[in-house]
Amino acid sequence: MAEWAAATTVRQVTLAAPRSFCAGVERAIATVERALDRHGPPVYVRKQIVHNAHVVADLRERGAVFVDQIEEVPTGAVTVFSAHGVAPAIRDQAAGRGLRVVDATCPLVTKVHAEARRFVARGDTVLLIGHHGHEETEGTLGEAPERMVLVPDRAAAETVPVTDPARVSYLVQTTLAADEVAGVVEVLRRRFPALAGPASDDICYATTNRQQAVAAVAVAVPVVLVLGSANSSNSHRLVEVARAAGARAYLVDDVSSVDPAWLAGAEAVGVTAGASAPPRLVDEVVAALRALGAREVVEHRTTVEDVHFTLPKEARSS
Numbered sequence: 633m634a635e636w637a638a639a640t641t642v643r644q645v646t647l648a649a650p651r652s653f654c655a656g657v658e659r660a661i662a663t664v665e666r667a668l669d670r671h672g673p674p675v676y677v678r679k680q681i682v683h684n685a686h687v688v689a690d691l692r693e694r695g696a697v698f699v700d701q702i703e704e705v706p707t708g709a710v711t712v713f714s715a716h717g718v719a720p721a722i723r724d725q726a727a728g729r730g731l732r733v734v735d736a737t738c739p740l741v742t743k744v745h746a747e748a749r750r751f752v753a754r755g756d757t758v759l760l761i762g763h764h765g766h767e768e769t770e771g772t773l774g775e776a777p778e779r780m781v782l783v784p785d786r787a788a789a790e791t792v793p794v795t796d797p798a799r800v801s802y803l804v805q806t807t808l809a810a811d812e813v814a815g816v817v818e819v820l821r822r823r824f825p826a827l828a829g830p831a832s833d834d835i836c837y838a839t840t841n842r843q844q845a846v847a848a849v850a851v852a853v854p855v856v857l858v859l860g861s862a863n864s865s866n867s868h869r870l871v872e873v874a875r876a877a878g879a880r881a882y883l884v885d886d887v888s889s890v891d892p893a894w895l896a897g898a899e900a901v902g903v904t905a906g907a908s909a910p911p912r913l914v915d916e917v918v919a920a921l922r923a924l925g926a927r928e929v930v931e932h933r934t935t936v937e938d939v940h941f942t943l944p945k946e947a948r949s950s
Contacts, residue, residue: 639895642926645918646853648845648904649933652911654838656738657682659941660715663736664691666947667710671732673697676705677712678722679767681736682908683864685885702726710734716767717741719774734946737771740806740836744772747830751801752776756828757794759783761816762805766865769805785812789819800824804834807866807907809843809873837939838907839866843873845934849902850877852932855895858883859913860906867906874902887916901926 653661660681667675673695680688680698688698696712702725705711710732713722717737726733737745751758758780762769773780783789783802794800802820804813813835821827833840850856856874860867860883867883874881879902884890895901901921905914918929942948 637892639892639898639921640924641897641899642895642901642921642924644900644928644930645921645926646849646900646902647914647918647929647931648842648849648902649931650838650841650845650935650937652859652905652907652909652914654836654907654937655939655941656715656740656836656838657908659943660736660738661687661691663734663944663947664696664712665694666943667712667734668695670947671710675710675712677714678702678705678718679714679716680863681712681714683861684906684908684910685861686910686913687908702729702731705729705731708732712736714767715741717745717771719771721774722771735944738806738836739941741768741771744803744806744830744834745775747803747834748772748775748780751803751828752779754799755796756799756801757781757796759792759794759800759802759820760805761802761808761813763808763865766805768807772803772805783816783820786815786819789816789823794824797824798826800826801828803830805865806834806836807839807869808835809869810835810840811876812869838937839869841935841937842866842870842904842907845932846870846874846902846904847877848934849904849932850874850879850881853879853898853900853902855879855898856881856902856904857890857917858904858906859886859909859917861885861908864906864908867909870904870906884917886913887920890917890920
C-alpha cells in the first residue's frame with residue numbers, strides 16, 4: 633500500500649446507489665452457472681456473457697468456454713447466448729450445428745429486437761441510436777440489416793439518409809446515456825417530423841438509475857472512481873456523466889487499476905460500478921481507502937431497484 637500514500641487525504645467515501653449488477657446481468661451469470669451445474673463443463677458461451685473481465689474469468693475457472701464464433705463450438709454442445717443478444721443469422725447457425733442453446737439475452741434487449749421487427753414490418757426505415765461494434769447493436773441490426781441504419785451521434789443524425797421520410801422510426805441501444813440519446817433524437821425529429829419511437833424508453837432502467845446516482849454523487853465530490861471493464865458501454869457512460877457533473881472521473885477494472893495520484897488532495901471520493909461489475913470490486917476499493925484513513929463511508933441512494941428477471945426456460949429446474 634506504500635504507493636497509495638498520495639491518497640491519505642481521503643476522509644470520506646460516498647457510494648452511489650444503485651450500482652453494480654443489474655437484474656439482466658444477474659440473470660445472465662446465473663444462466664451460465666445453472667448450465668454448468670446441470671450439464672457439467674464445458675459449457676460454451678458466445679462472446680462475453682457480460683462485459684466484465686472478472687465475471688468472465690470466474691466463469692472460465694468453473695468450466696465456461698468463451699468463443700467469438702459459433703463455428704468454434706463443437707456440434708451439439710451446450711451454448712449460451714450472451715446478455716447482449718444475437719442476430720437471427722446467429723440463431724440459424726446454432727440450429728444448423730445442432731447446438732443446445734440457452735438464451736441469456738437480457739429481456740430489455742429482447743424488447744428492442746421485437747420493436748425492430750415491428751417497425752420494419754410496417755415499412756419503416758429504422759434508425760438505431762448506438763455505438764459501432766457493440767454486440768448489442770450488431771445483434772439488433774441483424775434483425776433487418778437492409779432496413780436498419782446505425783446512428784452513433786448527432787453528426788450522423790444530421791446526414792443519415794432514409795428511403796421515405798414519412799416512414800421512419802428509431803430505437804436505442806440500452807446502455808447509452810439519456811442526454812446523449814436526447815441530442816440525437818432532437819436532430820432526427822427536426823429532420824423527420826413523422827419520426828416514430830418505442831412505446832417506452834429503450835434505455836434500460838438500470839442504466840438510467842446508475843447514471844442518476846453517479847450524477848448526484850459527482851456534484852459533491854472532486855473525484856469519482858467507476859468500477860467496470862474497458863469494453864463496458866454502460867460503465868463508460870457513468871464516467872461521462874460524472875465528468876459532466878463536475879468531477880474528475882476514472883474507469884478502473886479493479887483496485888489495482890487505481891492511480892493514487894488521482895486522489896491526491898481529495899478529502900472525499902465517490903465510488904460506483906457499472907451494471908456488469910461485481911459488487912466485491914467496490915468493496916475492495918472501499919477497503920483500500922479505509923486502510924489509508926477514510927473514516928466515513930456513506931451511501932447516497934437515488935432509487936431502490938426491485939426488478940427481477942426469470943431465468944431462461946432452458947436454465948430453470950425441471
